[in-house]
Amino acid sequence: MRAYLSAFRMRRKMELQYRGAVLGGVICQVFFGLILVAIYRAMYTGKPQEIPLSHITSYVWLQQAFFRMLLASDPELTDKIRTGSIAYDLCRPLDLYGFYYVRIMAQKMTGSLLRAVPMLVFAFLLPEGWGLMLPASAAGFAWSVAGLFLGLLCVCALENITMGFTMRTLDARGMQALLNLLMMILAGNILPLTLFPDSWQRVITLLPYAQLLDAPIRLYTGDTPPSSAPGILLIQGIWVLLLTGVGILFWRANQKRLEIQGG
């Protein structure tokens, strides 16, 4: 266990070195956030919707703040697989899936927290109707933090499945492009899932991608009342177990047929 913790700390330390990238990321995400908020404001002026505008702007800001959690595959790990340096990791008395999982988690968690904190402060300071609202309730906030953590576990498991595909194809780009597109749409990054037609939402919210950010954000804004939070967390938990299980089996199968090519 200690080894995994240690690997987590190491990856976190590495992530902390790229402060310039954090600044760049924050500026980029703030820019996107402002544009999206402006678009929704324009649409609401034309035709007010049932969902309050402040919920939508909060949704946008929370999505942008935790963007790094979704769309950031660790190039170091895919490079290891591509170049064969994974051979070294195979020579460690560790479970390979777990070893990669903690590193992905460290990267996503550190990377997104570093960006989220300044961005959320910024979004709070924006005027009413532009920025981030306070959580609907204290209970809702607590549930949404728990939900965010489950979402993190979920996205790490998804990422590790992508890694499993990389082991087969030796190039992460194809699979990543496909899965990232799915993720962006189905996680609510492009259009908040709350704005999808209700009949669609019933299906989409059950898919794994909705568990990453959409579920915790709804708990935050109060779209999902705290009373139904346990049910939401249960769905998240089921997906975490399912995706992790699939990932572990996939990796085990890969490890059996692995070839490290070239000298």
Next chain:
Amino acid sequence: MSYICVRDLEKRFVIREKRKKGALLREKKTVRALQEVSFDVDQGELLGYIGPNGAGKSTTVKILSGILTPDGGEVTVGGRVPWQERKEHVRQIGVVFGQRTQLWWDVPIRDSYDLLKDIYRISPEDYRTRLAELTEALQLGDLMRTPLRQLSLGQRMRAELCGSLLHRPELLFLDEPTIGLDAVSKLGLREFLQWENKQQGTTILLTTHDMEDIVALCPRVMVLGHGQKLFDGSLAALLGRYDTIRTVTVSYEEAEAAPELPSGIPVSREGKNLTITYSPDEYATAEMIARLQAAGTVRELTVQPQNIDRLVAAMYREMDL
């Protein structure tokens, strides 16, 4: 039973060929990377493993280190089957792949070592003594706080070695450790490996293309070609069979010195310098030198055996590799 025991090892790779015109599917070709390879290694041995590129050396190392599963044969290392008891096995081994890196690129090497300490569950006291010992032997003292990316190739190899030896492995695999290193680094590295082998009793299996590595380090050498074991024994015994040419260069005080040599020996003259080549099987070197000395006042005389790389090349040619 010996420490490493390999019996009839087989490994096949399936290679898909380029699709032929008009064919629907690509044809598959099976390459036998290892064929019935058997050998034993005792604890504390320093074994050289040579063969041309693609002979199956790395494949053997990967199987012995538990990364690859063979298609046939038996292997035990210290009584364990590497690919079946992977975790227990890898705890006892260290590996250095000369062309890859195990340390973290962007962080000081000391941090990478700290992580390895936790991975191998090295006790803090042991870690401290071992790290101090390796730091001194590998001269890493000034580099501990330097990120790996800033190290030169020679420094990096030393840092990699340190990382592979922290947990005091019983067995160390070195895959081309001197590749791309300068003369000083190479000599230092060889000295260190000898020290580690003697001090710790670490069994070392070294694959390399640098014959000087083998000459300096390995009393025993194994030759692999086309996936088969072709030779297993001392380097001298191996090269003796191909060591067929001696070159003697002599420079005289007098320009007109003309030694009497048996006919058929090529002589080339350049001013006062004379170079002859002959086979040590046909003529004794002592006799040749006596003849050269009889012809005039010798200022300098050098006897050169054939270049070792040429010997190995001749051997590979004869073995049809």
